[in-house]
Amino acid sequence: xxxxxxxxxxxxxxxxxxxxxxxxxxxxxxxxxxxxxxxxxxxxxxxxxxxxxxxxxxxxxxxxxxxxxxxxxxxxxxxxxxxxxxxxxxxxxxxxxxxxxxxxxxxxxxxxxxxxxxxxxxxxxxxxxxxxxxxxxxxxxxxxxxxxxxxxxxxxxxxxxxxxxxxxxxxxxxxxxxxxxxxxxxxxxxxxxxxxxxxxxxxxxxxxxxxxxxxxxxxxxxxxxxxxxxxxxxxxxxxxxxxxxxxxxxxxxxxxxxxxxxxxxxxxxxxxxxxxxxxxx
Numbered sequence: 001x002x003x004x005x006x007x008x009x010x011x012x013x014x015x016x017x018x019x020x021x022x023x024x025x026x027x028x029x030x031x032x033x034x035x036x037x038x039x040x041x042x043x044x045x046x047x048x049x050x051x052x053x054x055x056x057x058x059x060x061x062x063x064x065x066x067x068x069x070x071x072x073x074x075x076x077x078x079x080x081x082x083x084x085x086x087x088x089x090x091x092x093x094x095x096x097x098x099x100x101x102x103x104x105x106x107x108x109x110x111x112x113x114x115x116x117x118x119x120x121x122x123x124x125x126x127x128x129x130x131x132x133x134x135x136x137x138x139x140x141x142x143x144x145x146x147x148x149x150x151x152x153x154x155x156x157x158x159x160x161x162x163x164x165x166x167x168x169x170x171x172x173x174x175x176x177x178x179x180x181x182x183x184x185x186x187x188x189x190x191x192x193x194x195x196x197x198x199x200x201x202x203x204x205x206x207x208x209x210x211x212x213x214x215x216x217x218x219x220x221x222x223x224x225x226x227x228x229x230x231x232x233x234x235x236x237x238x239x240x241x242x243x244x245x246x247x248x249x250x251x252x253x254x255x256x257x258x259x260x261x262x263x264x265x266x267x268x269x270x271x272x273x274x275x276x277x278x279x280x281x
């Protein structure tokens with residue numbers, strides 16, 4: 001089985017619609033794909049309607065969190081999307097994305113970058129606006145060569161010159177909410193240092209003690225040595241180790257299925273979940 005447990009659609013900051021995403025997953029030879037848009041489940045229904053025969057969809061979301069001033073992301077799988085407390089927190093995060101993005105555009109303009117809120121909003125469309133939309137506008141303006149080039153301290157990386165904070169969950173609260181909604185929690189790209197500051201491994205151990213199910217070890221932003229270290233850490237802490245593409249369509253260079261999750265790990269995720277089930281076309 002080929003299993004990719006981290007992808008994004010136009011419901012957040014990907015460039016493929018949910019229907020295009022699942023079609024692309026089938027064309028890439030995947031057996032299982034998770035749709036994990038940022039802080040939203042808005043793309044799930046469309047993905048299910050368009051699901052090709054033989055492809056299994058894992059409904060999920062990537063939740064924005066912050067611990068001791070460090071931003072981190074928590075992948076939530078197979079939770080009940082109607083559970084009110086988790087739904088309320090997702091809404092709070094989404095609602096704060098617009099003023100945060102506006103603040104970042106203002107900071108960029110103060111730095112002489114000719115981007116506008118109107119263009120960023122147009123790029124985001126109906127999706128949950130985020131930094132990749134701002135980065136795309138910066139590419140269009142000729143300020144940077146690629147979306148990834150915008151994610152530096154010079155521009156919009158964590159603590160960058162044009163960075164602005166948004167409402168984010170405490171990861172321990174996120175774990176409680178995910179578990180309360182019958183879901184499974186995996187720490188996304190935990191040691192992706194190129195994205196900015198990472199939480200220490202001691203924090204991962206604390207999260208494991210609080211109920212974290214797994215860590216995303218195989219990811220494009222982890223060097224081979226880091227992947228090996230994370231697999232070892234997962235074994236030491238009794239965590240599942242996943243692998244995923246973090247696919248964003250044309251907004252990033254990664255391909256669907258670039259990194260994958262072992263079938264036994266996927267089966268354990270499904271066994272632990274009680275909030276929702278995978279859907280097979």
